[in-house]
Amino acid sequence: MQLGLVGLGKMGFNMRERLRAGGHEVVGYDPRPEVSDVASLADLAAALEAPRVVWVMVPSGTVTHQTVGELADVLAPGDLVIDGGNSRYTEDGPHAKLLGDKGINFIDAGVSGGVWGLHEGYGLMVGGSDADVARAMPIFDTLRPAGDAADGFVHAGPVGAGHYAKMVHNGIEYGLMHAYAEGYELLAAEELIADPQAVIQAWTNGTVVRSWLQQLLAKALKEDPGFAAISGYTEDSGEGRWTVEEAISHRVPMPVIAASLFARFASRQEDSPTMKAVSALRNQFGGHAVHRISESG
Amino acid sequence: MQLGLVGLGKMGFNMRERLRAGGHEVVGYDPRPEVSDVASLADLAAALEAPRVVWVMVPSGTVTHQTVGELADVLAPGDLVIDGGNSRYTEDGPHAKLLGDKGINFIDAGVSGGVWGLHEGYGLMVGGSDADVARAMPIFDTLRPAGDAADGFVHAGPVGAGHYAKMVHNGIEYGLMHAYAEGYELLAAEELIADPQAVIQAWTNGTVVRSWLQQLLAKALKEDPGFAAISGYTEDSGEGRWTVEEAISHRVPMPVIAASLFARFASRQEDSPTMKAVSALRNQFGGHAVHRISESG
Amino acid sequence: MQLGLVGLGKMGFNMRERLRAGGHEVVGYDPRPEVSDVASLADLAAALEAPRVVWVMVPSGTVTHQTVGELADVLAPGDLVIDGGNSRYTEDGPHAKLLGDKGINFIDAGVSGGVWGLHEGYGLMVGGSDADVARAMPIFDTLRPAGDAADGFVHAGPVGAGHYAKMVHNGIEYGLMHAYAEGYELLAAEELIADPQAVIQAWTNGTVVRSWLQQLLAKALKEDPGFAAISGYTEDSGEGRWTVEEAISHRVPMPVIAASLFARFASRQEDSPTMKAVSALRNQFGGHAVHRISESG
Amino acid sequence: MQLGLVGLGKMGFNMRERLRAGGHEVVGYDPRPEVSDVASLADLAAALEAPRVVWVMVPSGTVTHQTVGELADVLAPGDLVIDGGNSRYTEDGPHAKLLGDKGINFIDAGVSGGVWGLHEGYGLMVGGSDADVARAMPIFDTLRPAGDAADGFVHAGPVGAGHYAKMVHNGIEYGLMHAYAEGYELLAAEELIADPQAVIQAWTNGTVVRSWLQQLLAKALKEDPGFAAISGYTEDSGEGRWTVEEAISHRVPMPVIAASLFARFASRQEDSPTMKAVSALRNQFGGHAVHRISESG
Numbered sequence A, B, C, D: 001m002q003l004g005l006v007g008l009g010k011m012g013f014n015m016r017e018r019l020r021a022g023g024h025e026v027v028g029y030d031p032r033p034e035v036s037d038v039a040s041l042a043d044l045a046a047a048l049e050a051p052r053v054v055w056v057m058v059p060s061g062t063v064t065h066q067t068v069g070e071l072a073d074v075l076a077p078g079d080l081v082i083d084g085g086n087s088r089y090t091e092d093g094p095h096a097k098l099l100g101d102k103g104i105n106f107i108d109a110g111v112s113g114g115v116w117g118l119h120e121g122y123g124l125m126v127g128g129s130d131a132d133v134a135r136a137m138p139i140f141d142t143l144r145p146a147g148d149a150a151d152g153f154v155h156a157g158p159v160g161a162g163h164y165a166k167m168v169h170n171g172i173e174y175g176l177m178h179a180y181a182e183g184y185e186l187l188a189a190e191e192l193i194a195d196p197q198a199v200i201q202a203w204t205n206g207t208v209v210r211s212w213l214q215q216l217l218a219k220a221l222k223e224d225p226g227f228a229a230i231s232g233y234t235e236d237s238g239e240g241r242w243t244v245e246e247a248i249s250h251r252v253p254m255p256v257i258a259a260s261l262f263a264r265f266a267s268r269q270e271d272s273p274t275m276k277a278v279s280a281l282r283n284q285f286g287g288h289a290v291h292r293i294s295e296s297g
Helices: A010-021 A041-047 A062-074 A089-100 A114-120 A130-143 A161-189 A196-201 A212-223 A239-250 A255-267 A273-286 B010-021 B041-047 B062-074 B089-100 B114-120 B130-143 B161-189 B196-201 B212-223 B239-250 B255-267 B273-286 C010-021 C041-047 C062-074 C089-100 C114-120 C130-143 C161-189 C196-201 C212-223 C239-249 C255-267 C273-286 D010-021 D041-047 D062-074 D089-100 D114-120 D130-143 D161-189 D196-201 D212-223 D239-249 D255-267 D273-286
Strands: A002-006 A025-029 A053-056 A080-083 A105-112 A123-127 A153-157 B002-006 B025-029 B053-056 B080-083 B105-112 B123-127 B153-157 C002-006 C025-029 C053-056 C080-083 C105-112 C123-127 C153-157 D002-006 D025-029 D053-056 D080-083 D105-112 D123-127 D153-157
Touching: A002 A010, A002 A041, A010 A025, A010 A114, A010 A130, A025 A041, A041 A062, A053 A062, A053 A130, A062 A080, A062 A089, A080 A089, A080 A130, A089 A105, A089 A161, A105 A114, A105 A130, A105 A161, A114 D273, A123 A130, A123 A161, A130 A153, A153 A161, A153 B196, A161 A196, A161 A212, A161 A239, A161 A255, A161 B161, A161 B239, A161 B255, A161 D273, A196 A212, A196 B153, A212 D273, A239 A255, A239 B161, A239 C239, A255 B161, A255 B255, A255 C255, A255 D255, A255 D273, A273 D114, A273 D161, A273 D212, A273 D255, B002 B010, B002 B041, B010 B025, B010 B114, B010 B130, B025 B041, B041 B062, B053 B062, B053 B130, B062 B080, B062 B089, B080 B089, B080 B130, B089 B105, B089 B161, B105 B114, B105 B130, B105 B161, B114 C273, B123 B130, B123 B161, B130 B153, B153 B161, B161 B196, B161 B212, B161 B239, B161 B255, B161 C273, B196 B212, B212 C273, B239 B255, B239 D239, B255 C255, B255 C273, B255 D255, B273 C114, B273 C161, B273 C212, B273 C255, C002 C010, C002 C041, C010 C025, C010 C114, C010 C130, C025 C041, C041 C062, C053 C062, C053 C130, C062 C080, C062 C089, C080 C089, C080 C130, C089 C105, C089 C161, C105 C114, C105 C130, C105 C161, C123 C130, C123 C161, C130 C153, C153 C161, C153 D196, C161 C196, C161 C212, C161 C239, C161 C255, C161 D161, C161 D239, C161 D255, C196 C212, C196 D153, C239 C255, C239 D161, C255 D161, C255 D255, D002 D010, D002 D041, D010 D025, D010 D114, D010 D130, D025 D041, D041 D062, D053 D062, D053 D130, D062 D080, D062 D089, D080 D089, D080 D130, D089 D105, D089 D161, D105 D114, D105 D130, D105 D161, D123 D130, D123 D161, D130 D153, D153 D161, D161 D196, D161 D212, D161 D239, D161 D255, D196 D212, D239 D255
Parallel strands: A002 A025, A002 A053, A053 A080, A080 A105, A123 A153, B002 B025, B002 B053, B053 B080, B080 B105, B123 B153, C002 C025, C002 C053, C053 C080, C080 C105, C123 C153, D002 D025, D002 D053, D053 D080, D080 D105, D123 D153
Antiparallel strands: A105 A123, B105 B123, C105 C123, D105 D123
């Protein structure tokens, strides 16, 4: 079918390729002319036959919000907008309303798979009405991985449910990565273990902890033994924070995912004000030595 | 090749089957005559040609210790004992010494795969000398999953390294399970999500969190929607505790695996003395109501 | 000086008493006629000479919001409203604006001390303009504990700062209580310790962990040895949740306070969906026994 | 009464002073002649009338073990040794046995108070027989703070109980310090808060979180605003590790104290292998940028 695709970055670019390979007609728009098929969102609208389906794949937050607002102006009643970015689910309601006021329909779609999605397919979690989801199904069927549809695609609920499911997916991802990483650090600290990489590699088949992330960890360690080349400074893109905030809102105990989130915060601090305070306290009551900045610098 | 196998429980029984299917001659011993091939460990020794290889697959701790001691009596110099149970790695040195004093060699083998190992193969992590590992390799090759050997088997280091690697594997397992479980609880708490099972099922292909445990979680939820039939009471078999103790010993921060371990402890308490104390404190300073035992029963 | 006091519950009632004992003229309003000095907020306004100072001491959230709205109607330009409840600091700006639009000034005041404040005084953290704080200082001076003013009162910053400081105070309180409680549980679990109460009592003087909470814990254990009479079910009033949310917003690692918050959530669950999922997973891969609901009930 | 005191470091030196001021005759021994009263342990034994009481106040572990062994040689049946250092409680049994084989009695004493103990007194938790504790009571009565004996001294149980209680005391201490420190970091991160020091100072009277540690934190911040002069690198002396190990051994959930322990471990790492692994994983699946060592150095 015909699809407008706004945003041709790392994700959108690959998705256009996969969709075209799947036989769809994709008109892509991106502010960078070298990758864009049209010059503007208005041109995008003009290039598509009504009723249109337009997939938005731009950075979450301001950019997505702006894009949805501009689409509300150039699209027409009966069109359908799919937000496939990592928007917080709380933004989906307002976007659906903003578009709905003009008769335009809305689906939110959580998309997983990263750079591997082009060839392996993207895991999809979508939220919206049955009718809207049915309408976009040919697109979803091409984007999702081959195999049983239920293993790579879910209509998770009404508007917001897709991004909610993706948020939880990413929160879990934080916890999984941290569990593997703690285990790696312990293996690396123990003299008995000749090569942590080989141990982690050997978990690929047959073990309880086998997973895609486990294989990626083995691969990463092979490429950079001991992780000598990179630092532990780790960004977070928001979903981990939102997941813990949702846990608090629902009174769900979430110690594991929260611990992995806090460890990312700590990884980005040059020094920890908390630990400075602890160290100062030890010095106060016990006369324990503190590390002066001049020493530790 | 020929192998003695001591312990024909859930794991050992299946391993005998897999090994025989792989063309090995296995003489199994178990105190339960209905599954045992011989009547005693002495008979087991007599039934094997020297130099023998004997695999021990019995409960860790006392039973393993006793079995190793008895094997030291019935085996002969040049024989090889493999402890495939979930022994703590600190017991491997003493066992190697006890056997070594009689000229008997020793390998420790961490075995993962549970009830699925019979058909899928067992992930193996072994510790011992190169010569001993080479000698037992035909057994390892049959037990491990098909495919690249490095993906299902590792000679992790000297005696102790196999159980150490398995301990870390299980510690990671605690963290992974807890991360998935926290995500599940949040999905189940959120009204937008029509069916948590469908969401988790849809992570099977293409997503970052796809794994064997994720598939098992989807399967478990399908079999028992909402986990209505089971309680949260969760045992721990020791490896989680040992992993955190090793982390402390190596000064490795391990918040995620420790949190998942503590949650298991808490799951087995009828009521929490810690929370009783917190509740009592709130009542003391704020006059906040407490739940009397009579109310909460 | 003259003060209007709205809300004569556990806190407000005692504060009226302390303020009157300190020589202030307090007109109190409460919907319960048996404790109220006047029949309505309008009567309260009428009973005070302009420019008025009115202290609001009602439940945070809806009730506070409503009360501030009603005061905006019955008060006059130049009056001053002090919100002494446990409002979230994010509500202070809107309340200041709502009142400011009518020329009414606003201070937020965090008040600590619970039922003990009547005699020991209340720890105060306030936010607002220098002029407003100066104007209410006679009230603050009577409410705060005797001794150095800086030890029981702080003008923490502009509007919002008082409730922010109180929120952090309460977040810390969660962590402190949980630390003591964990220690108590361990003492109670260890056979060597003849009487945990006596140990905790003995920390009152000379030790590093001595504190008011430690004394309250000793007192609580004396009154209810082993906490036999109460359950661990523990409410939370919001500040702990807000503190962790602020930590997330500021990217501050907060594992300790978050852990104590999550433990409260868990204390209120009849069974843990997370642990049900973990238990189900263990059963799936290892054939480990699960506790069926029928057994554990 | 007469007392031998072995170890005249930061703690022992002050204790000798406090005991002498209390009217006791103290013979101190230390390898540093400038502080020692006698030249050797043998001289110490010779200088005391039998039956002797000797207090050991030396670093825990090897030094304590050695000292106890040497005392077993120079003391006589009927003498009493008190280990007042921070020994792990598991060492008390062996020490009691080693001395008991020669007819020498043993008490373990946990001592809290640090550099402040000289003037404020030391919080004492002791383990041993009733008879031994009664015999040393004049010493305990002088060392402990003034006031009700039950508020500064406890006979916690048989040999080992004193160090156990002290270990738990220190574990709690870790949690308390970390809770305050997390709150401090949040206050410092929030623009509304004019001066975190003033807020923490204002918690001294009337608040729920008031404590000695809270006052020390206010004092430390006054001396070094913003902790500009010190780093967060924080040692741990063992009790925190032992407390968490005991929690694991007793199946006591201990998330708060464990989190504060792990944060200390992390504070001493130049970079975190765990976070390197997490960062590498993000790069693998998402193409997310990592910080190369060359950039972040």
